[in-house]
Amino acid sequence: MVALNLVNRLNKRKQASDQVSELTINRLSVYLRCLNELDVAGTQTISSQALAEQFRLNAAQIRKDLACFGEFGVRGVGYYIKELRRDLRQILGLDRHLRVVIMGAGNLGLALADYPGFRQEGFEIAALFDAANEKIGHESRGGVPIYDIKALKRLARRERLDIAVIAVPAPHAQPVVDVVVVAGIKAILNFSPGALKVPGDVKLKSVDLTVSLESLSFYLARGKETRG
Amino acid sequence: MVALNLVNRLNKRKQASDQVSELTINRLSVYLRCLNELDVAGTQTISSQALAEQFRLNAAQIRKDLACFGEFGVRGVGYYIKELRRDLRQILGLDRHLRVVIMGAGNLGLALADYPGFRQEGFEIAALFDAANEKIGHESRGGVPIYDIKALKRLARRERLDIAVIAVPAPHAQPVVDVVVVAGIKAILNFSPGALKVPGDVKLKSVDLTVSLESLSFYLARGKETRG
DNA sequence: TTTTGTGAACTAGTTCACAGCT
DNA sequence: AGCTGTGAACTAGTTCACAAAA
Numbered sequence: 001m002v003a004l005n006l007v008n009r010l011n012k013r014k015q016a017s018d019q020v021s022e023l024t025i026n027r028l029s030v031y032l033r034c035l036n037e038l039d040v041a042g043t044q045t046i047s048s049q050a051l052a053e054q055f056r057l058n059a060a061q062i063r064k065d066l067a068c069f070g071e072f073g074v075r076g077v078g079y080y081i082k083e084l085r086r087d088l089r090q091i092l093g094l095d096r097h098l099r100v101v102i103m104g105a106g107n108l109g110l111a112l113a114d115y116p117g118f119r120q121e122g123f124e125i126a127a128l129f130d131a132a133n134e135k136i137g138h139e140s141r142g143g144v145p146i147y148d149i150k151a152l153k154r155l156a157r158r159e160r161l162d163i164a165v166i167a168v169p170a171p172h173a174q175p176v177v178d179v180v181v182v183a184g185i186k187a188i189l190n191f192s193p194g195a196l197k198v199p200g201d202v203k204l205k206s207v208d209l210t211v212s213l214e215s216l217s218f219y220l221a222r223g224k225e226t227r228g
Numbered sequence: 229m230v231a232l233n234l235v236n237r238l239n240k241r242k243q244a245s246d247q248v249s250e251l252t253i254n255r256l257s258v259y260l261r262c263l264n265e266l267d268v269a270g271t272q273t274i275s276s277q278a279l280a281e282q283f284r285l286n287a288a289q290i291r292k293d294l295a296c297f298g299e300f301g302v303r304g305v306g307y308y309i310k311e312l313r314r315d316l317r318q319i320l321g322l323d324r325h326l327r328v329v330i331m332g333a334g335n336l337g338l339a340l341a342d343y344p345g346f347r348q349e350g351f352e353i354a355a356l357f358d359a360a361n362e363k364i365g366h367e368s369r370g371g372v373p374i375y376d377i378k379a380l381k382r383l384a385r386r387e388r389l390d391i392a393v394i395a396v397p398a399p400h401a402q403p404v405v406d407v408v409v410v411a412g413i414k415a416i417l418n419f420s421p422g423a424l425k426v427p428g429d430v431k432l433k434s435v436d437l438t439v440s441l442e443s444l445s446f447y448l449a450r451g452k453e454t455r456g
Numbered sequence: 457t458t459t460t461g462t463g464a465a466c467t468a469g470t471t472c473a474c475a476g477c478t
Numbered sequence: 479a480g481c482t483g484t485g486a487a488c489t490a491g492t493t494c495a496c497a498a499a500a
Contacts, residue, residue: 091446094445106339203447209340212433300460303458
């Protein structure tokens, strides 16, 4: 009976082509983290209302976000945490092992290689790549090996590499991205400032630390003005 | 004559209370970086159209963004790069020295402390703070000193600290943020996953690396489906 | 003529409110 | 009774298109 319900729900799942917003995807990831915590705490079910209160969000928003992918709730009850957790992991593609490489074995690259948050949810930091001879052959504190950037294409051919993280200085970012693209990697998380060009079939996501800091600066300047 | 025009423009500047969107602020920071590059390259003026082409953005968008703060362009000409650069720096509050502290002297905190992008545009990494005795008294490779987190309040009283960067493990994030808030710091850049609570007069900006990676994972899973 | 600044039109995203299950 | 799923209403953000200025 439960099994049949599950099949029904999965069948109802909407087509991928519906074009889901990036904001929705980001929130699914947030919901998943919350569900993980609730699951560990032993909670069985949660309503969209209760979940919304966790991050001062609107309950309808959560329901709409989930509705992009099917019907996961039970009216009068809410969502079964274990079930929704499993469904979200599947939607986000976390039900398989994902191999990540980090381009640039400088301070930032090395820190990201050993960042515990990346290890969770099935991500594996497979390797670091750098152009500097003195770094090649060594490894991060956490044991991630550092290879020559020239070896990326070879490694990518030998084993599947899913995501590349760009942690090289700004002037090298575009050439390094080009190497990543040629190696056939289809998803890039970029930490270097400035715009990068990638082909249409490559998903690029950028985290711009300078922009983040400068926007905080704006609110500081603005705040003073308002209060003054 | 030029001086008079400048005064006119600044007088026209709209009130801060207009409530400018965060997206606009982020873009201003992007425009500024572009203007810096153009200025170094010796370019004198640029039209919103030409600027828009740099990051496949709409020209009207740029003009609207700027219009939130006044009239900076010259019809038939475009924008004088040096002038607009100076105006944007002022709007973003970058015309003064900003002091940044980093909470957490782990891999990530140490990497951020020496990150060259932060040094630009007037940001100074004043100190790292950690709770681990064996770290206190040492410094980052780049020479940023590591202090005891208990000393934050004292330091904040002695010298102005503008922005705190949270680079501690997730379970410590909220308590550390509380310490930062008590020390009177009004802007926080958070790298730890999960929601944090701050009072209304503190501006919190979060960069969630797990969410970024998981959203890339979604597009990988989705892409396969579409192509398959 | 060129290009800004901006109202109007459009598009995307959020919230409301309620029918319909359980 | 309680809570989901969703159309309708609303709000925010983007793009168009053109009058006005240099």
